[in-house]
Structures are given as C-alpha cells and as structure tokens.
Amino acid sequence: MTLMSQSGPGERPPPARTTTARTYLMCPPTYFDVRYSINEWMDPAEPVDTALAQHQWQSLVDTYRRLGHRVHLVDAVPGLPDMVFVTDSGLVVDGVALGARYRSEHRAPEAEHVLHWFGEHALKRPTRPEFVNEGEGDLLVVGDIICAGTGFRTDERAHAEVEQHFGRRVVTLRLVDPRYYHLNTALGVIDDHTIAYLPSAFDEGSRATLQSLFPDAILADESDTEWLGLNLVSDGANVVMAAQAHSLAAQLRERGYRPIPVDLSEFLKSGGGIKCCTMELRGWVDPEEPR
Numbered sequence: 001m002t003l004m005s006q007s008g009p010g011e012r013p014p015p016a017r018t019t020t021a022r023t024y025l026m027c028p029p030t031y032f033d034v035r036y037s038i039n040e041w042m043d044p045a046e047p048v049d050t051a052l053a054q055h056q057w058q059s060l061v062d063t064y065r066r067l068g069h070r071v072h073l074v075d076a077v078p079g080l081p082d083m084v085f086v087t088d089s090g091l092v093v094d095g096v097a098l099g100a101r102y103r104s105e106h107r108a109p110e111a112e113h114v115l116h117w118f119g120e121h122a123l124k125r126p127t128r129p130e131f132v133n134e135g136e137g138d139l140l141v142v143g144d145i146i147c148a149g150t151g152f153r154t155d156e157r158a159h160a161e162v163e164q165h166f167g168r169r170v171v172t173l174r175l176v177d178p179r180y181y182h183l184n185t186a187l188g189v190i191d192d193h194t195i196a197y198l199p200s201a202f203d204e205g206s207r208a209t210l211q212s213l214f215p216d217a218i219l220a221d222e223s224d225t226e227w228l229g230l231n232l233v234s235d236g237a238n239v240v241m242a243a244q245a246h247s248l249a250a251q252l253r254e255r256g257y258r259p260i261p262v263d264l265s266e267f268l269k270s271g272g273g274i275k276c277c278t279m280e281l282r283g284w285v286d287p288e289e290p291r
C-alpha cells in the first residue's frame with residue numbers, strides 16, 4: 001500500500017511511503033507488574049494498574065491488525081512480570097531465529113519459553129546464544145545491516161555471534177545513558193534506510209558511526225524519549241509510536257510517514273514501550289496458516 005501525504009501550496013510534497021505487511025510476536029501482560037528494579041524507570045513501590053495495562057496492550061494488538069499485520073501470541077508465564085516485553089527474547093531474520101540470554105536472573109527464564117515457541121513454530125536454527133544478548137532490545141535490523149547496542153545489557157561479544165548466526169553485517173553502538181539502556185529506547189527503525197535516534201544516548205564514536213551510516217536520520221530529543229518515543233514500530237509508512245512524542249511525530253509527518261499514536265503509559269513504569277512489546281518475525285511463514 002502506498003501512502004500519499006498532503007502538503008501546502010508551494011511546498012514540495014514529501015515522498016510517498018510504502019508499507020509491507022509484517023508478522024509480529026507478542027505476549028499478553030497477564031502477569032505484568034513492577035516487582036524488582038533493573039532499570040532507572042522501575043520503582044516497585046509505584047503501583048501498576050493491571051486492568052489498564054491489559055487494555056493498553058490490547059489497543060496495540062488491535063492497531064497492528066487494523067493496519068493489516070499479523071499478530072501471533074506466546075503464552076504469558078506466572079512469575080515472569082516482564083515477559084510482555086517479548087522483543088528482548090530473540091531476533092528473527094529470514095525465518096532464522098536466535099534466542100536471548102538475559103543479564104538479570106529475574107528475566108532469565110523468559111528466554112527458554114520463547115526459544116521453545118520458536119522451535120514449535122518451525123523457525124530455522126533456534127539457538128541459545130553463548131553471551132548475554134537481549135534480542136531486539138539491543139539488535140535492530142535496518143535494511144541489510146543489524147545495529148547492535150551494548151553498554152548496559154547485551155555483551156559486545158554477542159555481536160559477533162549475531163553476525164555469524166545471520167550472515168549479516170553487525171554495527172556495534174555503545175549506549176551511555178542508563179535511562180536508555182536498550183538500543184530500542186534510543187533508536188527507532190523507520191524503514192530500510194531511515195532511522196531516528198537520540199544522539200546523547202550514544203558515545204562519541206557511535207555518534208560518528210550513526211552520522212556516517214545515516215546522514216539523513218531523524219534526530220529525536222528528550223521530549224520524545226522521556227515517553228520512550230523512539231521505542232516504535234514502523235511498517236515503512238505507518239509508525240506506531242508513543243502518543244506523547246509530539247515532536248518526533250511532527251518530524252515523521254514532514255517526511256511523509258504517518259504516526260499512529262498508542263498510549264502504553266502503564267508499561268513506562270517498567271521502562272518498556274511499543275517496540276519492547278513487539279518482536280518482528282521476519283521471513284517466517286506460519287506452517288499452520290491455510291494457503
């Protein structure tokens with residue numbers, strides 16, 4: 001589907017953007033809570049409204065389905081309050097899956113459940129990595145390359161493992177601000193050539209790398225990232241993103257993308273947003289689906 005956008009008289013219209021249908025894996029927030037603190041956003045003393053969380057998460061699922069994307073579900077597991085952030089549990093490219101290895105004991109068992117799901121659903125080479133690797137929390141596919149974060153969660157040695165497993169070029173990026181502890185809190189993938197990021201979340205070398213790889217990138221500011229606005233999911237034209245990230249939304253609109261606001265405020269209490277709840281199953285064809 002092609003999205004045409006409007007422009008005022010005398011202005012050059014932004015380019016038309018093209019969507020492709022995606023397949024996502026999500027996990028219902030049945031047991032979602034903040035019971036421990038492993039990042040700066042989490043305060044176990046602050047109560048979570050579970051009914052509201054369930055409602056917000058369902059609106060995200062409904063949004064994807066309305067946009068024509070498929071959503072598969074992995075069962076939530078009692079005692080794993082962060083499992084709703086399923087994107088951290090692996091990476092899937094070309095139907096090939098790499099599992100996760102969590103830094104925190106609290107989240108460690110999540111990886112096994114998702115790896116099991118990969119195996120049961122005919123993903124190719126589902127593998128448990130050797131080094132700490134928090135899946136799409138730190139590994140973001142941009143066209144042919146994989147941008148890989150390190151500094152807080154994913155071990156830099158995992159980057160070589162990722163490169164080998166997928167046969168794709170991996171670009172290492174170092175995160176320096178503890179509020180943006182996963183790459184997907186500091187960088188959002190808009191399409192195969194376009195990213196948005198928060199420069200101050202990266203060290204100097206990584207800023208230079210980003211600048212040379214993506215000279216036309218959208219630069220976000222903290223008014224966006226304090227709502228985890230970069231923790232977004234784009235299909236190439238529709239950008240599902242935090243409802244509160246107005247300045248980022250305006251920049252996207254100017255370039256011909258369509259921001260689709262979703263409010264996940266309850267999940268912000270755990271340091272998670274839209275992308276955290278959404279793993280993309282790239283190149284995977286559901287063997288159960290009628291053809």
Ligand code: ARG
Nearest residue numbers: 039085137182270271272276
């Ligand atoms: N409470 C979770 C953690 O700290 C949130 C994870 C959100 N995921 C993400 N990719 N940012 O691990």
